Amino acid sequence: MANPFQLDRSWLKGNLHTHTTNSDGPWSPQDTVDNYAAKGYDFLTITDHNMVTNVAGLRTGGLTLLPGAEVVVSPAALGQTIHVVVLGPTAIPEDYDPANPPPPQALPTFGKWCELFWIAHPFWSLLEPADILPLEGYIGVEVYNTICHYHTGRGCSEMIWDTLLLHGRKVWGLAVDDIHRENQAGKGWIMLKAEDSTPTAIYSALRQGLFYSTSGPQIYDVQIQGDEVEVHCSPCQEVAAIGLAPGTGWTTHRTDITPPYEHVHIPWDVGQISLRIECIDEAGRKAWTNPFFI
Numbered sequence: 001m002a003n004p005f006q007l008d009r010s011w012l013k014g015n016l017h018t019h020t021t022n023s024d025g026p027w028s029p030q031d032t033v034d035n036y037a038a039k040g041y042d043f044l045t046i047t048d049h050n051m052v053t054n055v056a057g058l059r060t061g062g063l064t065l066l067p068g069a070e071v072v073v074s075p076a077a078l079g080q081t082i083h084v085v086v087l088g089p090t091a092i093p094e095d096y097d098p099a100n101p102p103p104p105q106a107l108p109t110f111g112k113w114c115e116l117f118w119i120a121h122p123f124w125s126l127l128e129p130a131d132i133l134p135l136e137g138y139i140g141v142e143v144y145n146t147i148c149h150y151h152t153g154r155g156c157s158e159m160i161w162d163t164l165l166l167h168g169r170k171v172w173g174l175a176v177d178d179i180h181r182e183n184q185a186g187k188g189w190i191m192l193k194a195e196d197s198t199p200t201a202i203y204s205a206l207r208q209g210l211f212y213s214t215s216g217p218q219i220y221d222v223q224i225q226g227d228e229v230e231v232h233c234s235p236c237q238e239v240a241a242i243g244l245a246p247g248t249g250w251t252t253h254r255t256d257i258t259p260p261y262e263h264v265h266i267p268w269d270v271g272q273i274s275l276r277i278e279c280i281d282e283a284g285r286k287a288w289t290n291p292f293f294i
């Protein structure tokens with residue numbers, strides 16, 4: 001992955017998972033767009049259940065609107081279906097039956113009718129690594145899902161993400177709102193470095209992982225130099241450099257500098273196959289970089 005923090009492009013703010021009154025969301029499609037436009041977002045995907053909400057006729061308010069949907073594939077080991085967010089479809093194929101969803105192994109065929117897709121809220125779904133490891137074609141997993149966090153406390157999915165990375169899957173971690181019946185808009189989003197704000201450029205940057213995810217903190221820069229990582233961020237209480245072997249990783253708790261942290265140098269364990277950064281602010285909100293593959 002290129003380091004998105006080193007790219008000379010503007011950050012674009014976006015939410016890629018949101019429901020409207022076309023399924024079980026709080027607002028009409030137009031009100032949903034208006035709410036995110038008012039919050040200063042640059043792009044938005046409406047992902048109603050098992051249908052593609054038509055965004056072509058909506059007033060955009062300056063947002064890039066990417067078509068999307070949330071679909072399911074058949075049950076995982078414990079009986080929970082696997083939710084999948086698809087981006088860029090024009091329609092759900094007629095042979096897709098949500099009441100009788102296809103097996104997870106059918107996921108690669110999804111790539112024929114959408115631009116890209118990922119696994120939604122794995123912790124909320126209580127997915128096990130064994131449920132996801134056989135799957136192919138997805139760009140990542142939701143490392144943070146606002147509504148899952150606020151409703152059930154199971155919004156963060158770092159462990160299953162790291163397990164996939166450990167098994168060699170080069171997958172990204174996405175933060176999304178996934179708003180349903182109540183207003184939890186604007187609490188989980190990504191910051192993306194795309195060449196421009198067209199759908200094509202956004203899809204390309206998403207595939208390349210040129211973004212970080214956050215439920216609050218901002219990350220301004222990350223540089224890896226030898227056995228040290230330099231991080232610039234909004235004021236945080238913890239910054240962690242997380243490796244991919246048991247016992248590896250460094251946090252600001254092991255340094256002699258005191259919070260709040262806005263510019264820190266953290267040692268890290270050279271020799272790891274990847275490294276990712278997490279920043280936590282005073283309110284417990286978190287930001288996650290994608291893994292840097294060394």
Ligand SMILES: [Zn+2]
Nearest residue numbers: 070083120121
């Ligand atoms: Zn879902």
Ligand SMILES: [Zn+2]
Nearest residue numbers: 017019070178
């Ligand atoms: Zn959803």
